[in-house]
Amino acid sequence: MDVPLPHLDRPFDYLVPDTLDADARPGVRVKVRFAGQLVDGWLLERVAESAHPKLAYLEKVVSPVPVLAPEVAELARAVADRYAGSLADVLRLAVPPRHARVEKDVTATDPAGATPPTATDPTPVDPRGWRDYPAGPAFLRALTAGRAPRAVWSALPGEDWADRYADAVAATVAGGRGAVVVVADARDLDRLDAALTAVLGPGRHTCLSAAAGPARRYRAFLAARRGDIPVVIGTRAAMFAPVERLGLVAVWDDGDDLHAEPRAPYPHARDVLLTRAQLAGVAALVGGYARTAEAQLLVETGWAREVVADRATVRARMPAIAPTGDDPHLARDTGAASARLPSLAWTTARDALRADLPVLVQVPRRGYLPSVACADCRAPARCPHCAGPLGLPSAEGAPACRWCGRVAAAYACPECGGRRLRASVTGARRTAEELGRAFPGVPVRTSGREEVLATVPAGAGLVIATPGAEPVAEGGYGAVLLLDSWALLTRADLRAGEEALRRWLAAAALARPGSAGGRVVVVADGALAPVQALLRWDSAWFATRELAERRELGFPPAVRMASVTGVADAVADLLAGAALPDGAEVLGPVPADEGRERMLVRVPRARAAALAGALHAAAGQRSARKAADPVRLQIDPLSLF
Numbered sequence: 001m002d003v004p005l006p007h008l009d010r011p012f013d014y015l016v017p018d019t020l021d022a023d024a025r026p027g028v029r030v031k032v033r034f035a036g037q038l039v040d041g042w043l044l045e046r047v048a049e050s051a052h053p054k055l056a057y058l059e060k061v062v063s064p065v066p067v068l069a070p071e072v073a074e075l076a077r078a079v080a081d082r083y084a085g086s087l088a089d090v091l092r093l094a095v096p097p098r099h100a101r102v103e104k105d106v107t108a109t110d111p112a113g114a115t116p117p118t119a120t121d122p123t124p125v126d127p128r129g130w131r132d133y134p135a136g137p138a139f140l141r142a143l144t145a146g147r148a149p150r151a152v153w154s155a156l157p158g159e160d161w162a163d164r165y166a167d168a169v170a171a172t173v174a175g176g177r178g179a180v181v182v183v184a185d186a187r188d189l190d191r192l193d194a195a196l197t198a199v200l201g202p203g204r205h206t207c208l209s210a211a212a213g214p215a216r217r218y219r220a221f222l223a224a225r226r227g228d229i230p231v232v233i234g235t236r237a238a239m240f241a242p243v244e245r246l247g248l249v250a251v252w253d254d255g256d257d258l259h260a261e262p263r264a265p266y267p268h269a270r271d272v273l274l275t276r277a278q279l280a281g282v283a284a285l286v287g288g289y290a291r292t293a294e295a296q297l298l299v300e301t302g303w304a305r306e307v308v309a310d311r312a313t314v315r316a317r318m319p320a321i322a323p324t325g326d327d328p329h330l331a332r333d334t335g336a337a338s339a340r341l342p343s344l345a346w347t348t349a350r351d352a353l354r355a356d357l358p359v360l361v362q363v364p365r366r367g368y369l370p371s372v373a374c375a376d377c378r379a380p381a382r383c384p385h386c387a388g389p390l391g392l393p394s395a396e397g398a399p400a401c402r403w404c405g406r407v408a409a410a411y412a413c414p415e416c417g418g419r420r421l422r423a424s425v426t427g428a429r430r431t432a433e434e435l436g437r438a439f440p441g442v443p444v445r446t447s448g449r450e451e452v453l454a455t456v457p458a459g460a461g462l463v464i465a466t467p468g469a470e471p472v473a474e475g476g477y478g479a480v481l482l483l484d485s486w487a488l489l490t491r492a493d494l495r496a497g498e499e500a501l502r503r504w505l506a507a508a509a510l511a512r513p514g515s516a517g518g519r520v521v522v523v524a525d526g527a528l529a530p531v532q533a534l535l536r537w538d539s540a541w542f543a544t545r546e547l548a549e550r551r552e553l554g555f556p557p558a559v560r561m562a563s564v565t566g567v568a569d570a571v572a573d574l575l576a577g578a579a580l581p582d583g584a585e586v587l588g589p590v591p592a593d594e595g596r597e598r599m600l601v602r603v604p605r606a607r608a609a610a611l612a613g614a615l616h617a618a619a620g621q622r623s624a625r626k627a628a629d630p631v632r633l634q635i636d637p638l639s640l641f
Contacts, residue, residue: 001032002040002088004264007620009086013050015057024058027066027073029098031059042068042091065103067095067225069242075276076240082275083635084562084612084619085265093261094240099218106222125171129164132156132317135307143171143248143283150277150304152295153287154540157318157509158476161287162195165250168285169231170199177247177282178230182239182269184256185468186211187452192233192252200231208234208241236261236269239276249273250285255292255495255502256468257638266634270294289509289539290502293550294557296543308540318537319480319511319518323526341483345521346438348479353442353460355517357478360463360470362507363431364487372399376418380486384408387492390421431483432464447471467503476512478519485524493639494555498546501530501539508534556636560608562615563634565598570629575599578618581610
């Protein structure tokens with residue numbers, strides 16, 4: 001039943017009246033009487049007998065179209081168990097809301113609801129697009145042969161990732177199977193859509209995205225459910241897409257926060273697809289310019305194999321990358337260390353513009369972002385107690401922390417010892433204004449939340465973009481400037497370094513190779529680990545290092561961690577009623593928003609299922625006795641603090 005109460009998270013038996021016998025098929029939407037109310041539900045299975053002696057009748061079959069596939073129902077149950085959620089919550093994510101007019105059109109075309117066979121294409125896929133990766137052609141051959149290879153792919157700089165994914169999908173279709181591919185946003189979806197149309201031809205795949213609107217989304221969903229098309233691509237809404245004879249699940253850029261569902265039980269698209277691959281015994285592909293610690297864990301445990309290029313190929317394809325911390329001008333000009341656009345970055349942009357090449361400038365934020373920094377070395381001012389950002393002024397006329405509120409009257413910069421602070425403003429708009437004055441007569445374009453550019457023409461020009469909104473330049477950028485790196489590296493987040501490297505590699509991948517004049521300048525100290533990984537274009541090394549450090553500290557994904565958020569009494573009540581597994585550590589509390597607190601529960605990965613079950617059972621006990629204050633449960637949240 002579509003009732004989100006944890007203590008009702010189980011199937012219920014109902015009798016099927018003779019009048020509904022033909023329409024009451026597994027997978028259809030129904031209405032049932034429960035606790036005196038008419039509620040929505042899903043018909044999961046028809047059986048001849050029930051263990052319960054007295055049953056009520058189904059009230060109504062909402063639609064005779066079986067929209068819930070058995071494989072998706074099994075997946076939804078597994079996802080609910082993994083994330084300590086309820087099946088009803090997961091099914092709301094898995095099956096889009098019903099659109100009666102679209103459903104009527106579909107049933108009028110095919111009243112019986114027959115499922116046509118999936119089309120096959122015996123033509124072998126050309127593996128030349130994967131020739132730069134030694135294991136790439138073998139991966140395609142395995143897909144065509146109907147096997148289930150699992151790969152973690154690190155894309156080369158300048159690689160057209162959409163074409164490589166289209167090759168993998170085409171190889172799967174050639175073997176008579178279907179595929180599901182999930183990307184982070186609409187721009188990536190458009191790019192993959194064009195690549196698949198070029199390889200498979202029109203009408204062989206469909207796009208499933210919440211941004212398409214209710215009618216188009218439901219029509220695409222029904223087309224996939226009926227088996228009219230073999231391939232479904234989309235944003236995270238597509239991770240549960242029903243596909244006949246599924247052979248491949250794939251996700252691009254799995255480190256993007258957009259892959260995490262913001263609604264309960266907060267599943268991540270990567271984990272849902274990997275669970276689906278495990279349950280169905282199909283191939284899996286996790287790709288990106290950067291590698292996450294979660295993807296590295298797949299490689300180290302042997303669940304997947306890495307598909308990477310050799311170092312000679314990487315060096316030939318990557319642009320020339322330099323950090324401003326190694327600029328020899330710093331020794332002669334002490335003011336260059338605090339400049340937002342150091343001389344190395346400025347001369348690199350100037351040389352590219354003179355060569356009639358476009359220049360990409362990545363800044364972490366759009367608009368204007370006020371901040372406080374040391375007036376001497378420009379290092380961000382952080383609270384000495386909690387490392388939160390300082391703000392000016394406080395009631396005492398001294399800097400105060402924006403997190404804990406403490407006054408830092410005796411603040412001294414940990415980098416240079418300076419005691420003078422300055423307010424600064426950064427962001428895409430401010431950067432566009434500054435660079436427009438620095439390079440008069442050069443066209444300046446911005447790409448961000450208001451308008452995201454897909455492509456820009458060749459020729460001299462400045463493109464100011466926020467992370468994730470960088471457009472593709474015809475022929476590649478002559479220079480890429482990565483500004484305000486401190487804003488990414490100093491975030492109070494477990495994934496700060498990983499996220500900074502992911503953003504930098506995605507932007508640097510748009511530059512020309514070094515042999516063709518492509519240069520990348522990152523405004524950061526070259527000794528930092530994420531910067532070192534960028535300089536060598538070696539995200540696998542950084543992911544290995546990151547995973548080892550998390551193992552040592554006991555952080556995900558080396559362990560499984562759950563967060564319990566709510567008012568203090570409610571959190572304590574839930575944890576007191578939870579039969580936590582052996583070895584569980586309860587950490588906290590830490591303050592959360594709106595007067596709530598957060599407790600963390602950490603267990604080894606082998607005890608993950610027991611932890612989720614214990615928390616779900618405890619939530620069910622509170623639900624059964626109608627506890628007033630809600631508690632939010634999250635398994636492996638992206639942000640721990």
